[in-house]
Amino acid sequence: MSDDFEDVLHAVGPRLRALRRHRGMTLADLAVTTGVSESTLSRLESGQRRASLELLLRLAREYDVPLDDLVGAPRTGDPRIHLAPIHRFGMTFVPLSRRAGGTQAYKMIIPGGEGHVEPDRKTHEGFEWLYVLNGRLRLLLGERDLVLPPGEAAEFDTTLPHWLGSADGRAIELLILFGQHGQRAHLRVRTS
Structure with a gap:
């Protein structure tokens, strides 16, 4: 060998x-x-x-x-990434990272809808950072009821009861960074 x-x-x-x-x-x-x-x-x-x-x-x-x-198999010569969407809770999650463990990255799509959806707040271990790409996100977090337009971001401990949905019935696209073990997103800015 x-x-x-x-x-x-x-x-x-x-x-x-x-x-x-x-x-x-x-x-x-x-x-x-x-x-x-x-x-x-x-x-x-x-x-x-x-x-x-x-x-x-x-x-x-x-x-x-x-x-x-x-x-640890060596990568083949094909540089394309084949993303397999995950459908849960009526939403679509497209994994953007393939690294085992640690912080995971997703594109999340919440479809638009005609009817009123009753918020069902969930809790789970972890820490989440999100950025709104398109649409108006309604974020229920603990006792807060927030609306985030495109370009806004939020970061929270997912052990707080939370719910994500459309603020106006239209579809929403988000970028999500999720750390299952409570890792927070850290931004470092270089100064010259």
């Missing part, structure tokens, strides 16, 4: 361990959710066992990452 191929194989275990730790999971947690024994997971992470396709597929599904990201 070539040295490059061996390097890729040896990097799988440490990559799996780093991803699990970044997600704040123990081997016991991962064993429960994947059905793979703790000892097998430990041997995979330490490099004492090579991962089978079956094990890698289970881990990729659990971490919600492409299999290529788990094994």
Whole structure:
């Protein structure tokens, strides 16, 4: 086998361990959710066992990452990004980042509608930053009721009850940065 191929194989275990730790999971947690024994997971992470396709597929599904990201497969020559929209809660989320863990980026589309939608405020772990591209966003955040026009941004802890919807019944497009473990967006400006 070539040295490059061996390097890729040896990097799988440490990559799996780093991803699990970044997600704040123990081997016991991962064993429960994947059905793979703790000892097998430990041997995979330490490099004492090579991962089978079956094990890698289970881990990729659990971490919600492409299999290529788990094994560190080299990118092919195709520079195009194939975005697969996710449809949830009547909205469309287009993932803009493919990095496992950490802050995730999405384009979010809230469709327009004729009828009145009763806000159903949700809470979950994390921190969210959003920027309105098009439309007028109604953001209910705790006791606040805000309307954000295009060009405005908001940032909030998602453990506060919140709801996003149209302020005027028209479609809205947003950019969203979401940190599942509470990471906040930080902007750094260079001065010359």
